Amino acid sequence: MVGGGGSVYWGARGSGFRGVVVIFAWVSIQERHLRSYVELYASLGWNSLVCHAGFLNAFASEKAMSMAIFVLNELLKELQIKPCPVVFAAFSAGSKACMSKVFQDKYGLVRNCVSGHIFDSGPVDFTSDFGSRFTLPSTILKRPVPAKVASLIVKGVSSGLDALYLTRFGAQRAEYWQNLHSSVCIGAPYLILCSEDDNLAPYQTIFTFAEDLRGSGADVKLVKLRGSSHNGHYKHYPIQYRAAIASLFAKAASIFSQRFQRLEEERTRMGSKYDEISELICDLQNAAVNSNQSLRRVATGPSDHFFLPSSVNDGYAASGSSDNERKESSNLAQNAPGISAHSILGQMLFDICVPKNVEGWDIKFSGSLNGQPYACARKLSPSRDIKSIRRSRL
Structure with a gap:
């Protein structure tokens, strides 16, 4: 210049x-x-x-x-x-x-x-x-x-x-x-x-x-x-x-x-923290993929079912599912990879708090999603339980 x-x-x-x-x-x-x-x-x-x-x-x-x-x-x-x-x-x-x-x-x-x-x-x-x-x-x-x-x-x-x-x-x-x-x-x-x-x-x-x-x-x-x-x-x-x-x-x-x-030490420290965060993100992504695969198996066919209370499960089984089909479905559900929905990671992935006790919930299949039936659930109120008992007495 x-x-x-x-x-x-x-x-x-x-x-x-x-x-x-x-x-x-x-x-x-x-x-x-x-x-x-x-x-x-x-x-x-x-x-x-x-x-x-x-x-x-x-x-x-x-x-x-x-x-x-x-x-x-x-x-x-x-x-x-x-x-x-x-x-x-x-x-x-x-x-x-x-x-x-x-x-x-x-x-x-x-x-x-x-x-x-x-x-x-x-x-x-x-x-x-x-x-x-x-x-x-x-x-x-x-x-x-x-x-x-x-x-x-x-x-x-x-x-x-x-x-x-x-x-x-x-x-x-x-x-x-x-x-x-x-x-x-x-x-x-x-x-x-x-x-x-x-x-x-x-x-x-x-x-x-x-x-x-x-x-x-x-x-x-x-x-x-x-x-x-x-x-x-x-x-x-x-x-x-x-x-x-x-x-x-x-x-x-x-x-x-x-x-x-000092700058090199800080960069090394930040690099190790970055690697830990990357590994955690990969674990979360893998867990999410496995969980999605498990959820896709739910309600994909007439023989697939949720784990329901005993009385409802017996009624649904009587509607047409055979013992062999239920055994195969049960084995698939037990062997399928997944994570617990009640854990902290499960709540983060599903964005809900899944109740541990589902007794008293009215779960039924209504409609279909992409050609496949899907299940919906709602909890019965005490008043509805009383009405059901009165009707059965009549």
Whole structure:
């Protein structure tokens, strides 16, 4: 991605890498300076995905979000091939120009892989005073112009930013700090490198940010250097800087390993539960099939019958069924596979509660279903029993 919004490219992309560092930079740091950080990470076995945001990205939220989505998609392609630990490294205003929008992503794989954060000369706060000293490109400030002209340019930029902050950028500034603090939910350690002599990224602002992260339970290492300028910590303290980066990379690799080990254990546990549920469903289906086969044998011919009370059974047997037929039907009923209708599974399959005692039920065949007679049953009321007795006496 190359354009007015900046550029995104792979600074180093070796095959035997240990992880990926996503570099978020702004126009305040030049490409040749970024190259030294790419080489540092590569010497430690980490690839680098560079996001060099344009000037307006720090002030236009839409441009920052567009670049964040592009970075996430590019990173996701790499992680789908080989999941690995990911460290976000923000330089100067790169945290505002793109990085803060990345924390709003919904990519589960990316969030699971993020295992560390680096802030070099930041995070910076955006105020009108900051704009007057920082937003002007360094090329303009270095040009040989009269002091009055340079002063007018600075005042003009400052007053313009004041007007913008009173309307739109005030809400963006609050969202920016909220997004940075929300990164604690990822559960990754922080490395913050700063200097007391950095006027563009005041130490007090960075110290307050680090304390807020610690108060939220984050693992924060604050490295305060002396005499180094904005974005110049690695240049002035290369050995100490490299040791701090290597320590964070080791933490990130350990956290990534533990995190994915837990995920694999959860997947294995969920897989075993899924197998148990599948077996139970298969058993229920087999029981239902067997039960349906048993029910199809009921009332499929003149000789088939329900098991009725003795008095009714004798009367039905006298109507035409022979002893041999009844024996065969009884053997089929005893040998037929099925389940108990009074069990919990039986009630679930038949959706009824079958009574254990059917004495007193008037069961008779009425009509036919698909050419076959079917039985219906209803319980006699006490009054009907009395009427039947009276009629028999008459």
